[in-house]
Amino acid sequence: MMKQFLLLIFFIPCSINLSGQENTLASKKRLDFAKTYFELGGNLFPSFTGKRFLGNSITTFEHPGSFNPYLNWGGFHFWGHAEFYVSFPLTQLNLKRKAETDFQLTHYVATGARFLPWAFEEKKIRPYIGFSWSALDFKQIIKPNEDQPTLSKDFMLVPDIGFLYGYKDFAIRIGVNYFHSNAWQYPMSKTEFEEISTPKFNLQVGLVYSFESSHDKNPETNKKWNSYPTVSRLSLDATRFGDFFVGIGPSVSFSLAKSEYNKSDFPYLNDKLSSSTYYDIALGYQFNKANLFSALSFRNPRYENTGYGTKQTIQKTSLAFEVSKFLTDYSGFVPYIGLNIAYDHIQYSENTNDADRKLTFRKVEPGITVGWDILPGKTEEYLILRTNLRWYPLSSLDIDNKSFDFSQLEYNLIQVVFYPGRFLKSRHKIGFNW
Missing domain, CATH: 2.40.160.20 (Porin)
Structure with a gap:
């Protein structure tokens, strides 16, 4: 997976040179290469089936859907054709509270990369496709005992697809993440295990605020930096x-x-x-x-x-x-x-x-x-x-x-x-x- 991630990072510059026919490299200024953004949003996970001991047998029940807010720090790169970002989960809001059971399902993005075939522009819908290098934590809680372990799937590559719509310095994101590895051999006790499947998809919505941070205050410095070869x-x-x-x-x-x-x-x-x-x-x-x-x-x-x-x-x-x-x-x-x-x-x-x-x-x-x-x-x-x-x-x-x-x-x-x-x-x- 490490090789796949690095290939994705270094593949993007080549892809951008092949796409974006409306702009030549000569017309793309160096200081417009990157633009920083912050994004506040959330992932909506659907409900899924949990398992627990009831008496001496295993029974199933439904975990409710959840909404997981996040804060992203990233940037548009390669003149609006790519995004790189990191994601910080904030909390988990279950859509329905249950007296006897609970769960934690947290998606951490160490870093992500997205490719936009058409460069991001204001007042235009721009589709994207990408991958995030992620971790997924899952803990099932059967009350009153809350000492169940938290299991992790580290170093996952999670594909995502969606679109952005920009207006001035803001943009709205709507996308979908796909978790190909969603089955957990979860311990019902120290010695007994049952398979629990968490959702394969979640819906992502976010509000992006982007700003320019590459330009120097001195116009002569900007001119010099823009004159460097690609x-x-x-x-x-x-x-x-x-x-x-x-x-x-x-x-x-x-x-x-x-x-x-x-x-x-x-x-x-x-x-x-x-x-x-x-x-x-x-x-x-x-x-x-x-x-x-x-x-x-x-x-x-x-x-x-x-x-x-x-x-x-x-x-x-x-x-x-x-x-x-x-x-x-x-x-x-x-x-x-x-x-x-x-x-x-x-x-x-x-x-x-x-x-x-x-x-x-x-x-x-x-x-x-x-x-x-x-x-x-x-x-x-x-x-x-x-x-x-x-x-x-x-x-x-x-x-x-x-x-x-x-x-x-x-x-x-x-x-x-x-x-x-x-x-x-x-x-x-x-x-x-x-």
């Missing part, structure tokens, strides 16, 4: 050898491999874990003329797994050193790839009705970094947005001679990166004294 090196016109930077942004981590230990000892818990949101903090130096950067990144993901009187907690504190190379600059979209090595301090705790225990691990893990920057002003930009993924294929623990495999993927959603030296230089240009 495809060029990031180092084009670079005058400084390099610049220090600091960055911070929200991240999540996913384990891509199943835990042999959980499958054996705790089959009613997730065997693949995902973390709560944490912050990726980076301090680094960009070698402008060499088209690469190095950085130290600090992360502290926390994983929790609970159900039927058992609680697993993994607290990871990690410091990674990485070196990444910028591949090209496509109108301000600048992908890169690199290598990193991380030192991890991991605290594992396990609490059950019978016993508690804590274990500590210290490990050195090699990894691969891929990502992209949004850089309309090349090496003159002092505040940019960065997205990166780090994959640690060898990340694992051994508990009771059984593997607790992570094959961990860290996804830094949107990192804000600040270059102090570039900022001071820009202030000096317009007459500020520092």
